[in-house]
Each structure stands twice: as structure tokens, then as C-alpha cells.
Amino acid sequence: MxxxxxxxxxxxxxxxxxxxxxxxxxxxxxxxxxxxxxxxxxxxxxxxxxxxxxxxxxxxxxxxxxxxxxxxxxxxGLIDCHLHLSWNGVFEPYPFTFGESLGERLQRNAWITLASGVTTAREMPGFGAAELKRKIASGAAAGPRLLISGPAVTVKRGYFAYPGWGTAVKHARQVRSIIRKRKQQGCDFIKTVVPFSDALRRERNISGEILRAIADEARSQGLKVSAHSMWKDGLGTGITCGVDSLEHAPSYVGGIIEERILAEAACREIRFVPTADLLRRNYQMFHDREELLREADYQRNMPAKSLEKMTAGTEAMEKKQHRRPEVQRAFDQLFSCYLHEYQRSFNNAVDAGIQIAAGTDSGANYTPHGIIARELERYVRLGMSPHEAMRTVTVNAAGLLGLDEEIGSLxxxxxxxxxxxxxxxx
Ligand SMILES: [Zn+2]
The missing domain is CATH 2.30.40.10 (Urease, subunit C, domain 1)
Incomplete structure (x- = not known):
């Protein structure tokens, strides 16, 4: 095998x-x-x-x-700014549902990532990351140099507020001790969310006050802040509260981003980590599944069991769409963005001077490991030159990680x- x-x-x-x-x-x-x-x-x-x-x-x-x-x-060496090594590309929330040991899974996915040319990666978040980071650093396991976030900092009933995935707060005053603890635990950055982080817009939004407290305290501890985004509507809050990167931006849902938002992000030197190929995969998984699954990344980098689970899960989701209008609406908006608005938002962001830092979201739904080249290919299809795309995965990414004195350029x-x-x- x-x-x-x-x-x-x-x-x-x-x-x-x-x-x-x-x-x-x-x-x-x-x-x-x-x-x-x-x-x-x-x-x-x-x-x-x-x-x-x-x-x-x-x-x-x-x-x-x-x-x-x-x-x-x-x-x-290439830098993937966004991946999840404890997941295989199919929704399996906790290690007891994996059907294999967490250690085995982490080492396999780390190896696949390294073999794809990625020598540094941000794990955000996942299970077992701290131990894997130590093993890789000591040479006991093969994999990319890891920067880890630990569980995301979020709000009660908000996105990531699930046991083991995030730590939920009610008030801004609770943020300080959590971030200090993350620092003591050896975390390299803080993962959080901006408002409207879930596709159905049902989970509770983080407030600007809490998000600003997270950004301020992280900065005082020398940690960068990476924020998950989904809808265009949440970007402005993330930008003004001072996060360092917006994950999945340009946003997948909500239409073309306004120029003033892009200008503000550029002015504050906030990087976008698009995970753009994930949007393409989401579309193709529901519209052109057979063609998508023929891609070598699925056949080679996803265990057969995960591939089967992922396919069955998508079929179940299709049935759900027909029964539940809100699910249908969310998918319609997602796909409309892929087909009509995403390219313009992406090009407008680049033209506005926003630095793009490459990230795959490997491990998330429909996204195998070892696909950094696919992500770069997507940037070129969206309008970047190959040289610009290379910068996203080297110098731009090293700058986002605060490692530009050491890596990212020869x-x-x-x-x-x-x-x-x-x-x-x-
Ligand atoms: Zn992710």
C-alpha cells in the first residue's frame, strides 16, 4: 500500500x-x-x-x-498556511470516529505533506498537534516544521465551540488567561473566528469587543491571530479588530467584497489565506463528482475508507438539500460565488495590494493532503502569474508566519x- x-x-x-x-x-x-x-x-x-x-x-x-x-x-521549501493533519478530508469530528490510531494518521498525513514539497505548515487546529510538532522537531517523525494554534478561541454557541475544537468565552475579560495559557503550552499563533463563520448563519457571532481583546492580548504575547471567515459580512469586523490573516478570504459566500474593505485590509497588511481550491472542490463534489474523484490526489493521498465515507456523506447531503430549504440556499450561494463572484473578489484583493498567503485546508471536507500544487494552480487560473503564485507559498507565507528572517526565500x-x-x- x-x-x-x-x-x-x-x-x-x-x-x-x-x-x-x-x-x-x-x-x-x-x-x-x-x-x-x-x-x-x-x-x-x-x-x-x-x-x-x-x-x-x-x-x-x-x-x-x-x-x-x-x-x-x-x-x-513551500509553506502551507492552513491545514488540519488530524483529519483526512472527510467530516470525522473526533479521534474515536477515525477507525485508525491518531498517531498513525498524523504521521501519514505529515509525510504526505512533506512529500508534496511543504517544509513548513500551520496546523489550525487539530488533535495531537503538540506531540507531532515535538516529534518532527526532534527527528522522530518525518513532516513539515509545524506551527500550532491549539483549540480556537471562540464564543459560546459560536463556530468552533465544540469540545476539543475550541475554547468558548462569554466576556472579553476571559480572553487574557486563555491566550497566556496557549503561549505557555507552546502554541505559535491563535486561531479564532470573525462574525458569520458558518455557512447557514445559525451559530452565534463573536462580538467586536471579544475579537479585539483576542487580537490585543495575542499581540502582547507575541502571537499572531488567524481568523476563520465564511461570509463577506464578517470581514470588516475582523479587519478593524486587528487579526493578522483572514482564512478562506476572499469569502466563499455573500458576493463581491467592497473596495473599501479591501483597501482597509491592505492598509493594515492583513493577509488573505484563500484556500481557493476548496471552493472548486465543493462545487465539483456536487456537480461533477466522478471527474473530481479521478484526480490523483484522491486516489493516492486519501485512504480508501475515507474516500468511501466522503462520497457517502456528500450523497446524504444532497438528499438533505432537497428536504431543507436553508441548506439548499446555503449551497446555492456557495456555488454562485464559485461561478460568478469569487474570481472578481480574488483579483480585486490582489489589485488592492493585499498579500495572498497560500493555504490548502487539507483535511477539511473534500480536501486530501499533499495538494499545495493544486492550490497554486487555482491562483494562476484565477489570474495570477506563476511567479506571483510562487510568492504566495514562499515569501508571503513566511511573512505571515513571522519567519521571513529564516525561510521563504533563497x-x-x-x-x-x-x-x-x-x-x-x-
Ligand atoms: Zn481549516
Missing amino acids: FWDTPKFTSAVPSQLMPEIGSRYAVIDARVCTGIGVIDPGWMLVEDGRIAGVGDAERPAPSDCPVIDGTGMTVLP EVGKRADILMVRGGML
Whole structure:
């Protein structure tokens, strides 16, 4: 089975590294630095850091082992700003419903993510993340460097206010101790919500007062705030309350985002993490299921049992739509956005100067792991150039995570967190 024998080739850096030592160069490659492209170019690595990057005008180092990069592109390790490693792409809320051990599941999904070129990821939220983060950091498990949120901070009867998923508060004064505890527990950022976070608009909304208290306290603790959004109506509150990123924005529901909202987000340097391919998957799952399921990501990266559950769940949801008009309405609005409004909101956001940071939402419904390339493909289909799309998954994402001094671009002094792929796309 794929799960037991992941298909790495001999060109995987971790397998090459022990043979070439701590000082080596990659030569004759297309070097995509995250800032620009050098073709042909070279890169020198010393003790895990980038010690030099150059083009054909400057001779590549010849006094160390070299990796011939002919026909290959060197990139910064990719960053997925939004995933859930404890879920498989089908709604299974708690580990006892998984049908496999949590540890097994986490390690498999982390491995698939790493094999897709993602070397850093934000887990937001999920079960068992703290232990997985420690294991990966110590080398006991293979996976991307993890930044974790712990359970989301939300309001009673609000989105994420389910045991284990979130901590619900009633008043702004309760926020401080929760965020301090998250910091002590080793969380890297805070996950929360903006108003109108559920598709049916039935769950209780977070107030501006509580959201501002979350953003203020997180900032004082040196933590960034990532907020789930769903409807256009909630974005303004999130922006003025000072969150750092709006997840699933441009929003999936509610029409084209007003220019003043986009201008405000750009002015405050709030990043959008679109998880745009998820919207496409939602549409196709209900309109073109057979075609969608033929995609290799489903066949290769989702266990057969999860695939069956996901398909059965969608069929049940279709029946529910016919019985319950509010469910039908929510889906109609979601799909209308995919077909008519999303592209305009996306392009308007980019034109307004909002930085897009790539995120897949892998693990959420209909979304397998290991699909970062699909997400980037979606950005290009929505109108970005391939180079702009690469920035979303490297420099922009590193900036959102506060790791831009270390990773996200191939520059002298940064970590040699690098990826080599065959061919060249830019
Ligand atoms: Zn998510």
C-alpha cells in the first residue's frame, strides 16, 4: 500500500545530504529565489545555511561536492498556511470516529505533506498537534516544521465551540488567561473566528469587543491571530479588530467584497489565506463528482475508507438539500460565488495590494493532503502569474508566519530550507 511505502526517489535531499557533507553547491539549475529567478544559477550551502547564490557571470564554487541541477528548479521549501493533519478530508469530528490510531494518521498525513514539497505548515487546529510538532522537531517523525494554534478561541454557541475544537468565552475579560495559557503550552499563533463563520448563519457571532481583546492580548504575547471567515459580512469586523490573516478570504459566500474593505485590509497588511481550491472542490463534489474523484490526489493521498465515507456523506447531503430549504440556499450561494463572484473578489484583493498567503485546508471536507500544487494552480487560473503564485507559498507565507528572517526565500544567511523539482514552471 502507498501508506507503507512512500515513493521517494534517490533525488530526495535527505538521502543525498549524508553523502555530501555540510558544505555543498547546487549548480546549473534554475534558481527561483522567491524574489526572482536566476537561470542558470547556483547556490552554495554551508552548515545548513545559504552561503551564496549566483548566476552564470559569477563562477560557481568548485571546491566542494556539487549536485548537478541540470533540468531542475531550486525553490524555497513551500509553506502551507492552513491545514488540519488530524483529519483526512472527510467530516470525522473526533479521534474515536477515525477507525485508525491518531498517531498513525498524523504521521501519514505529515509525510504526505512533506512529500508534496511543504517544509513548513500551520496546523489550525487539530488533535495531537503538540506531540507531532515535538516529534518532527526532534527527528522522530518525518513532516513539515509545524506551527500550532491549539483549540480556537471562540464564543459560546459560536463556530468552533465544540469540545476539543475550541475554547468558548462569554466576556472579553476571559480572553487574557486563555491566550497566556496557549503561549505557555507552546502554541505559535491563535486561531479564532470573525462574525458569520458558518455557512447557514445559525451559530452565534463573536462580538467586536471579544475579537479585539483576542487580537490585543495575542499581540502582547507575541502571537499572531488567524481568523476563520465564511461570509463577506464578517470581514470588516475582523479587519478593524486587528487579526493578522483572514482564512478562506476572499469569502466563499455573500458576493463581491467592497473596495473599501479591501483597501482597509491592505492598509493594515492583513493577509488573505484563500484556500481557493476548496471552493472548486465543493462545487465539483456536487456537480461533477466522478471527474473530481479521478484526480490523483484522491486516489493516492486519501485512504480508501475515507474516500468511501466522503462520497457517502456528500450523497446524504444532497438528499438533505432537497428536504431543507436553508441548506439548499446555503449551497446555492456557495456555488454562485464559485461561478460568478469569487474570481472578481480574488483579483480585486490582489489589485488592492493585499498579500495572498497560500493555504490548502487539507483535511477539511473534500480536501486530501499533499495538494499545495493544486492550490497554486487555482491562483494562476484565477489570474495570477506563476511567479506571483510562487510568492504566495514562499515569501508571503513566511511573512505571515513571522519567519521571513529564516525561510521563504533563497538568500544568503537564511536556512537551506530548499526544494528541488524536475523541470521549471516560471
Ligand atoms: Zn481549516
